[in-house]
Amino acid sequence: MSSxxxxxxxxxxxxxxxxxxxxxxRRSPWQRAGNSSVPYLLVLPVLAAIGAVLAYPLxxxxxxxxxxxxxxxxxxxxxxxxxLDNYRSVLGDGxxxxxxxxxxxxxxxxxxxxxxxxxxxxxLLVRVSSLVRVLLTVGLVLVWSMPVVxxxxxxxxxxxxxxxxxxxxxxxxxxxxxQHDWYATNFSKLAMVTALIVWGAIPFVTITVYAGLAQxxxxxxxxxxxxxxxxxxxxxxxxxxxxxxxxLILTSLSIIWDFGVFAQPWLLVTASGWNASNYLMGVYVYIxxxxxxxxxxxxxxxxxxxxxxxxxxxxxxxxxxxTEEAG
Amino acid sequence: xxxxxxxxxxxxxxxxxxxxxxxxxxxxxxxxxxTVWLQTDxxxxxxxxxASVNSQFxxxxxxVKVNVQxxxxxxxxxxxxxxxxxGNAPDVIEMGNSxxxxxxxxxxxxxxxxxxxxxANSSNWLSGLQKAATYGGHLYGVPYYAGSRVVTYRTxxxxxxxxxxxxxxxxxxxxxxxKLAAKNxxxxxxxxxxxxxxxxxxxxxxxxxxGQIAKTFKGxxxxxxxxxxxxxxxTAYKNFFNVASHASKTQDEAHPFPYTVYAQGLVGAMxxxxxxxxxxLLGKYTKASAQFVMPSHTAGKPMPGFLGGSDLAVPVGAxxxxxxxxxxxxxxxxxxxxxxxxxxxxxxxxxxxxxVNERAAARSWFIPSSKNxxxxxxxxxxxxxxxxxxxxxxxxxxxxxxxxxxxxxxxNG
Numbered sequence: 001m002s003s004x005x006x007x008x009x010x011x012x013x014x015x016x017x018x019x020x021x022x023x024x025x026r027r028s029p030w031q032r033a034g035n036s037s038v039p040y041l042l043v044l045p046v047l048a049a050i051g052a053v054l055a056y057p058l059x060x061x062x063x064x065x066x067x068x069x070x071x072x073x074x075x076x077x078x079x080x081x082x083x084l085d086n087y088r089s090v091l092g093d094g095x096x097x098x099x100x101x102x103x104x105x106x107x108x109x110x111x112x113x114x115x116x117x118x119x120x121x122x123x124l125l126v127r128v129s130s131l132v133r134v135l136l137t138v139g140l141v142l143v144w145s146m147p148v149v150x151x152x153x154x155x156x157x158x159x160x161x162x163x164x165x166x167x168x169x170x171x172x173x174x175x176x177x178x179q180h181d182w183y184a185t186n187f188s189k190l191a192m193v194t195a196l197i198v199w200g201a202i203p204f205v206t207i208t209v210y211a212g213l214a215q216x217x218x219x220x221x222x223x224x225x226x227x228x229x230x231x232x233x234x235x236x237x238x239x240x241x242x243x244x245x246x247x248l249i250l251t252s253l254s255i256i257w258d259f260g261v262f263a264q265p266w267l268l269v270t271a272s273g274w275n276a277s278n279y280l281m282g283v284y285v286y287i288x289x290x291x292x293x294x295x296x297x298x299x300x301x302x303x304x305x306x307x308x309x310x311x312x313x314x315x316x317x318x319x320x321x322x323t324e325e326a327g
Numbered sequence: 328x329x330x331x332x333x334x335x336x337x338x339x340x341x342x343x344x345x346x347x348x349x350x351x352x353x354x355x356x357x358x359x360x361x362t363v364w365l366q367t368d369x370x371x372x373x374x375x376x377x378a379s380v381n382s383q384f385x386x387x388x389x390x391v392k393v394n395v396q397x398x399x400x401x402x403x404x405x406x407x408x409x410x411x412x413x414g415n416a417p418d419v420i421e422m423g424n425s426x427x428x429x430x431x432x433x434x435x436x437x438x439x440x441x442x443x444x445x446x447a448n449s450s451n452w453l454s455g456l457q458k459a460a461t462y463g464g465h466l467y468g469v470p471y472y473a474g475s476r477v478v479t480y481r482t483x484x485x486x487x488x489x490x491x492x493x494x495x496x497x498x499x500x501x502x503x504x505x506k507l508a509a510k511n512x513x514x515x516x517x518x519x520x521x522x523x524x525x526x527x528x529x530x531x532x533x534x535x536x537x538g539q540i541a542k543t544f545k546g547x548x549x550x551x552x553x554x555x556x557x558x559x560x561x562t563a564y565k566n567f568f569n570v571a572s573h574a575s576k577t578q579d580e581a582h583p584f585p586y587t588v589y590a591q592g593l594v595g596a597m598x599x600x601x602x603x604x605x606x607x608l609l610g611k612y613t614k615a616s617a618q619f620v621m622p623s624h625t626a627g628k629p630m631p632g633f634l635g636g637s638d639l640a641v642p643v644g645a646x647x648x649x650x651x652x653x654x655x656x657x658x659x660x661x662x663x664x665x666x667x668x669x670x671x672x673x674x675x676x677x678x679x680x681x682x683v684n685e686r687a688a689a690r691s692w693f694i695p696s697s698k699n700x701x702x703x704x705x706x707x708x709x710x711x712x713x714x715x716x717x718x719x720x721x722x723x724x725x726x727x728x729x730x731x732x733x734x735x736x737x738x739n740g
Binding site: 070071074075076155159160161162183184271276277287292293 | 402405411429432435515524573574576577578581583588643701702705706707708710711718733
């Protein structure tokens with residue numbers, strides 16, 4: 001796919017040009033221009049749709065981030081220009097920096113666990129019998145298709161007073177979990193959120209990696225095994241290089257999702273469980289923007305988040321481009 | 328397609344002309360509706376009252392449908408903000424008296440000062456609720472009802488534990504809690520169930536010991552939870568909680584609702600709103616339940632309770648005439664009496680009786696009247712402080728000082 005290959009392919013193509021293709025070449029320049037603009041015309045509706053649903057809100061967000069836009073302005077539907085005030089106030093706020101730090105650690109933990117467990121389960125899927133594979137896949141797809149409301153079920157299961165998890169752990173004699181509070185500390189709250197998010201994210205990673213594994217040439221694996229490579233070695237030198245582009249794109253997607261996650265943590269920990277010492281970015285922007293009705297500040301935080309996610313993903317995108325070029 | 332649009336536009340225009348011509352007629356014949364946002368308290372506690380008011384209203388206003396949408400306290404403001412931005416706010420909204428200031432200051436409600444005299448008992452409205460709905464001398468809301476907080480208890484369990492009458496002092500209540508604990512050894516039984524971060528209960532202790540959340544000084548707010556009196560109150564709360572409650576120290580009073588634990592038979596007594604005795608919320612223990620006034624640490628006095636209450640407001644862009652008419656029906660004397668029968672405090676002094684709720688209201692406290700108070704609630708400053716105190720993560724003084732500093736900065740922000 002590299003750029004150096006393109007001329008070769010063109011040359012090869014020229015040698016065996018079918019007759020209908022030759023006829024096309026004789027078309028007038030006007031026709032050719034028409035032809036080459038067809039693809040652009042075809043993507044135009046999509047671009048227009050994206051523009052309508054993404055570009056305009058983004059533009060609005062940028063504008064509001066430079067305005068004083070509170071409840072008063074919301075009702076009258078126009079803010080007052082304040083320049084960089086919102087950015088200055090956010091960047092001067094210790095809560096922002098601590099939240100950012102916490103969210104980065106949280107994202108690394110979540111993405112790491114998701115990728116690790118997801119890949120392991122995908123490798124497992126290759127090995128198991130087809131019946132188990134079907135059952136596992138069905139289970140994964142069910143988890144995947146579960147709406148966010150499933151959080152409520154997690155909440156019930158881990159409830160302090162009547163949660164089935166405490167009951168179960170006590171009944172199987174894993175200790176006295178009666179009235180164990182799974183949300184007692186900031187750490188345990190975020191750990192519960194991590195469990196929920198990893199649970200929800202594994203299916204996508206597993207199914208995608210499993211699909212990627214189908215591309216690993218079995219003769220290469222066999223050859224490596226005959227040469228005496230153990231399973232770890234085979235994974236490192238044969239499977240991993242093939243999977244690398246897929247793993248990279250999954251990682252960068254997971255980073256984007258987990259860094260700004262809101263619905264799951266908000267519903268699981270409940271509104272009264274959040275405070276300045278345990279905010280994640282998604283929760284922080286909601287509290288600052290919506291709960292405090294300071295939409296200008298909220299918009300500024302969102303844009304900063306966008307910037308940070310872009311910076312975080314840039315490394316992976318570069319890696320991906322490199323892999324593409326090398327392949 | 329286009330033809331159909333044009334036809335539709337013509338039809339609408341034609342209808343509009345008819346309507347404007349018909350406005351002088353006594354009854355409006357076009358189908359319209361008003362949207363009313365009430366809290367789930369009404370849905371759980373008095374859906375029958377809402378239904379009868381609606382049918383009365385719809386009878387008086389033929390063709391007008393009332394669309395009641397029940398909201399949760401924790402989410403309704405966010406939803407309200409969104410509807411304000413979208414220009415589709417409800418016609419009537421129930422607001423907590425602690426939530427009014429911020430929205431009145433932002434101009435979210437229509438001025439209904441001129442209609443005041445047309446509401447029943449409006450010259451005797453409870454001052455707390457009327458004040459909460461007044462801004463810059465203008466009226467932006469109608470008092471709906473108030474609720475003080477009482478203790479609901481199991482008469483059978485009290486009798487079994489040898490407690491002959493409800494406690495009249497905090498010390499006595501503590502002794503009673505120990506007696507109840509001795510007689511009820513079921514795992515997870517709370518003699519007095521209080522969710523740890525329930526700041527409505529905890530602040531009662533603070534005000535009982537002479538403390539307060541914040542005060543104004545030279546036009547600035549100052550958080551005062553770290554004053555010696557407030558710390559004495561918080562310490563008393565911690566001690567009482569440790570003796571009496573096995574509830575979570577981190578989960579609020581909606582997770583789970585205390586009455587659901589009560590209905591499981593795991594609660595001897597619980598402070599909270601009066602209406603829990605209604606609607607079978609207490610399950611098979613409804614008949615064995617009664618209520619008393621939360622006692623003060625000063626014997627014979629009630630502990631100051633949070634005088635919560637609701638106002639009904641008309642957001643900007645709403646159909647003011649219909650909204651005001653609906654509120655008139657919903658706050659007339661008969662409706663207020665019906666609300667009173669459900670254990671609420673009616674909206675006017677001339678309707679007050681001598682129920683346990685009304686006696687409890689004799690001593691009450693209210694949140695600081697700053698337009699930024701909502702941010703203290705949303706930031707969970709008080710709840711975090713209580714969790715830190717109860718889990719022993721911080722001392723009472725450390726937690727209170729931290730919270731006070733936060734409150735000072737948020738209220739002045």
